[in-house]
Amino acid sequence: MLLEIKNLKTYFYGDKEPVKAVDGVSLAIGEGEILALVGESGSGKSVTALSVTRLLPRRNCSIESGEILFNGRDILKLNEEELRGIRGKEVAYVFQEPATSLNPLFTVGFQLTEAITAHRRVSKRAASREAVESLEAVGISSAEDVVEFYPHQLSGGMKQRAMIAMAVSMRPKLLIADEPTTSLDVTIEAQILDLLSDIRERFGMSVLLITHDLRVARHTADRVAVMRSGRIVEEGAVDKVFNSPSHSYTRMLIDCIPGSKERH
């Protein structure tokens, strides 16, 4: 197992009772596996994902208990410096809104080069060459031109490809994609999901794919975990969960898929 989360509890503190965003989650992802974590807004999917590299606000949030084993190391026992070696380099993230993840004031090439030089000792020239290559690797055909572009000159799908390029340029072992296609058109979404499958094949990367839409998981993931109110209610192989869901909540999520009721 590349990543093993055991009985994780992540709470947020406010004026009143703590909010148990993640309340005893156990998950495991094997090498080269795509696991989809599915649930509604507020179910704790994203907090689970951010807990993996402890990217949480220290002011009002804490990991109460549990273990996060990444490649055999307990993430919860690492210091800040050790964590920096993992964030972005071994575990990379792609977020929902590509438009807000990119800085509008810098070119795509600049941002890619910055990410590359932040993690490795390479010359600027080598880094910019790598930037072009990483854009080509995610299916951007005129990568030489695109590095000169500012984010607003790219379509939503292109921006998300650039974000994925940035994430995979480090060849991380685990890619965490948090609703990577939610703001995109279905046709672009289908292409981005194709790209994620393709990257997994080519680089043998593991992917944690977070989504509210079970359809996204259906043809892309190997296994699915369904999350509700901070807990995993069901987990299993994609086909099994789709064809014979054992939890009524999973059944409900399947019924929400547009057109599903008509066909069942």
Next chain:
Amino acid sequence: MKENVLVRVEALKKYFPIEKGLFRSNAREVRAVDGIDFDINRDEVLGLAGESGCGKSTLARLLLALLTPNEGRVAFEGRDINTMDKRSLKDFRRKAQLVFQDPYGSLDPRMRISDILSEPLIVNGIRDRSILSGRVRGSLADVNLSPDHLTRYPDQFSGGERQRIGIARALMTRPSFVVCDEPVSSLDVSIQAEILKLIKEIRESLGLTYLFITHDLRVLESISDRVMVMYLGKIAEIGPTEAVYGRPLHPYTALLLDASERKRGVVKGEPASNIALPSGCRFRTRCKYAKDRCVEEEPVMTEAEAGHFTSCHFRLK
């Protein structure tokens, strides 16, 4: 039969000029809506699907007289909405309403819900407090929200609740025609299902005519009577819902259906540019069945079976 038509669209075109350079010499244009004809019948839900940039939202704006077409006409209850006098236009605006995509951007964060809902009536000259409050409560009940919510501000609501408020606002003027522009696209699937159910219930209780726009063809299946698929400013296919889903005639419709199932490897390439359109069929650059004829000749809309039209030289079997 003819009086059954609520909205009639004829040879409608809208081009946006691209002004470039000091002397605006290279006057090119974006062909957002490029010659389309269709009707929307009374009490019907017409679903409109297509990708970003296909002209869906431009069409919606043309139908509501928020944009003026370059060519063609839009008739509402038999009258051209672009040549109406001021009074008729005001009456039209009361009868034709819009529900927006983004429930965050479309509600003023500094207005209370009661003010957001009263505004359309105040604009229409209704200022009587008791009438206003009655209508506001009525609309809120139509969308299953409680009157306790009236004094709150938009940021106190979830995305789904905001969309309900957006729908309630559209219903305030008691319209007969409502355009929903991607009303569920930014919501969770479980919330999507709720909002779709609500839209259906309202249609049954109030007898409305809808144009329902989305990029996700599957969303339309349960809600529309007829479905229209647009590609780069033109209609690719239009027909009764069961016919379009059961026997899609245009390869683009088939592609959209596969994409909304999130099948792997079905979508190749992006739409051609609607500034420099390809010769012949505008879908041919992405079509796996494209032949010589598709390069040479632009297909016209033909009726393949009763009420089911497509603009493809070679219909899918």
